[in-house]
Amino acid sequence: MMRTVLSVEYAGESFEGWQTQPHGRTVQDALELALARIADAPVPTVCAGRTDTGVHATTQIVHFDAPVARPLSAWVRGANSHLPDGVSVRWAQGVSDDFHARFSATARHYRYVLFNGPVRPALLHARVGWFHRPLDANAMAKAALALVGEHDFTAFRAASCQAHSPVRTIRYARVQRHGEYVVFDFCADAFLHHMIRNLVGALVYVGKGAQPVDWLAVLLCGRDRTLAAPTFSASGLYLCGVEYPDQWSLPGQGRIICTPQLALPESCIEPESKFVD
Template sequence: MSRIVLGVEYAGDAFEGWQTQPHGRTVQDVVTAAVSSVAGQGVDLVCAGRTDTGVHATTQIVHFDAPVERPRSAWVRGTNSHLPASVAIRWAHEVDTSFHARFSATARHYRYLLYNAPVRPALLSGRVGWFHLPLDEDRVRAAADRLAGTHDFSAFRAAACQAKSPVRTIRHARVTRHGPYWLFDFCADAFLHHMIRNLVGALVYVGKGKHPPEWMDMLLTGRDRSKAAPTFAPDGLYLCGVEYPDRWSLPDGGRIICPPELPMVFPCSAPESRSVD
């Protein structure tokens, strides 16, 4: 029995999250069924990180123990032939059984895409977040700078979060703007339930002038979720990849930093762009 790792891309607005549910309308349900069809029998999938309803992924990492031998092309093209258009297997890679999609990971990358304009988007509905009031770029970047490092993120975790500890280490929190499109990039060892959506909500509050950038410090030290901003919509959130030690030789290390097909990443006109680590 060999262990197979898959890179999975999906549009989360078509599903009710990653984790399997009795109703079967989750990403895990459809991918499990498709892989099982290629294997000729049932398989169990393990993912790097569960995504919520409406959250997308350019590279979710999953593994399963294959009960039969198949060429990599079968695990990719064969599985894709059984999947809806909103899900695709990007690649397949064989590893030994000591690999674990969740526990072998060293970092996760997420990007939140925000459309900041008076009128909500139509063509990108469900694929970007939206906020109607102007945001101050310098204030947002100054607030994001305060997030890097190891902190107790209790003020940014959901009440239903099952993590044993609220302490996480953020490697970077970058803010880049392309005209009306804002890109919030986060990399950390792991994230709490709703953590990124809660962070984006707080950054938007700072950007619209409700609080100064120093408010982020107060939230981190206060550890009180009720004092922070509301949870932002899932529409613009993307799992953009997971990092693993080089010894696994996963394609791109399992990591793709941005959603490459979305038009705001490559705007038609020269962008006004500033970013900071």
């Protein structure tokens, strides 16, 4: 068997999350079915980060052990010919069998795109979040600084989270306004279940003036999920990059692919933004 790495892009509104389910309506189910058509055999896959229902990805990293020899182009163009419109394999690369899409990763990059206007968007339905009242992006940016570093994120994890530890290290947490859009960028070694959506929900409370700028710092110290804001919509959340050690020489390392142009105004597009420590 040869271990192969794929970069996969998908629109999450068409699927019930990444992880395979008996009903088969997940990204993993669609991908494995397509790969099996190329291999003429089952092809189990492992991803860098399992995304929830409605969450999108511009760069989901996946590995599998190919049961048969196929050219890399078959795992891209061949698989894409069997995938639904909402999923696309962007590239494929062979690696040694000690590579692991999840455990070899050193960081994940997520972006949340929020439309901040009085009327809900129609053309970007399911591709952006929405909040109708004006938000103070500067206040949210200041509040997000408290998240940087190693912390216990119990106040921002889902009740169903199965992670052994709530401690995570956030490399950066940024909030910027681009016209009617507010963009949240997060990078960490890993994230807890619903962690980013819970962080965005808390930041929106600060942005609308319901809580002070230091509220997120207070929540971190309190470690009580019931005191924090509700989980925000999945619609605007994108997995947009996964980092690995240089030894793997994967395409695009040192850069992230941010949200597609459809989901952002032109002034906000950074198709090859450099990773920032």
